[in-house]
Amino acid sequence: MELRMSQDAETLDDWIYWTGCAANYDPRIAAVVKATTKVLRAGGLNVRFLGSEEACSGDAARRLGEEGLFQQLALQNIETLQRHRARRIVTHCAHCFHVMKNEYTRFGADFEVMHHAELISRLLEDGKIRLRGDADVQVTIHDSCYVGRYNGIFDAPRSVVKAVYGEKLVEMPRSRRDSFCCGAGGANYWYDVEKKKTPAGAQRVTEAVQSGAELVVAECPFCIKMLEQGAQISGADDKIRVKDIAEVVADALDVSDTDSHSKTESSAARSSHDGRENS
Template sequence: MAEKGEADILFWVGCSGALFDRNVRTTIALAKILQRAGVDFAILGEEETCSGDPARRLGNEYLFQMLAQQNIETLNRYKFRRIVTHCPHCFNTLKNEYPQFGGHYEVIHHSQLIAELLQSGRLKPTKPLSGKITYHDSCYLGRYNGIYDAPRDILRAIPGSHLLEMKRSRERGLCCGAGGGHAWMEVRQGRPVNHIRTEEVMSVGAEMVGTACPFCMQMMEDGIRAKQQEETIAALDIAEIVERALE
């Protein structure tokens, strides 16, 4: 963004999307989709820092406010119409919590933007999707922000897709187990939530679980490994699924 100064879309990459190899693949897939659709976008690069979501969830309010104010100062130096992020945690923080500190922006999740591009015809997936797929609802995308249809509309737009719903889905969806900072904590009692969720994926006979959150991706892949289902179930972000369906 420092080179352009302005863009229609500011792509907020997020910590996971920039630093974790698995989620970097989602970042690349989304960037390719935006390029394919002719979207004018830019990133902050090294100017972007953590949104502060983990700090606030884990109780370090001072650190959260420091990060929020730093990011708002950075964002206010540039001109853009909307911010898009593929992390629901960043999405929720930028959209619903930054206004407390004067950061008022139009923030959308990548599922919403991809759905827009598909509906407008700027993206036309033509390669068939083989296998049965189910979708895991992210808590911050679903429960906190009411976004349930966009990811499903995307998956249904892929030729050959066969979308299966788990018993606990949409408003009744089960958390992946990473929320509230638990992605960095050991399970000390009971069963890991992501193992339970993986069993629910298995119960519907899905060969692929679509996600729209880097934390959910991490937890689902861990659950798939724990259940020794690596050869039968793949976890993919919706951006990766769409990118694969484009010629």
């Protein structure tokens, strides 16, 4: 899949996709970027990337008390986004989403920031993407802290999951605002947990298995990594899988609808090219 670098935003369908740090070094999260891009473009959105101009959002720096580094990164990123005349930003990373939406504003940020679960839900609601739907898998949702508890986004992910899996969604005892953290928050992702303790990710996977789910849908790269690691630690990796919400949608896309949209895009691109040649 071609990942086009950003040009100046021209229409309301233009979105800067903030991919976050993990996608640059972790193939598992790079797969989430590909799935998200596939879904958003199937919905007719013009998705662009900053490439090497994208720096760390600074979330981990602030949580660890490196306030000076955080402010430096925030100002740098805001300047970059303003230079690209960005008006709308989407990201699959719950941490980037929270910090850019709620903490960049005091440094002059004036752009809209959406989590990809919200944007995908909107595309489904508006009929911009069609799914095969009703996949035969029992599924549960892990509410990421920075999507759910801190930003109150609970219904959008569930509407997306139900569009794919119908009534096969089961809730864990700790869900929505009472969801149990995967263990990565507060920059704990980079710490080694004491061996005698059961990691939070393993505890969470055990909850998911006990709910009867065969698949956990997550909304954050940190959650994905912690839950997949937790499945291995708890010996449940043969019982349950972990996917990002964009991955389940990408797998369920109506292929004929996607092909039709691709042809429309190609036709529009040819018309634009012919117009430039004739001008």
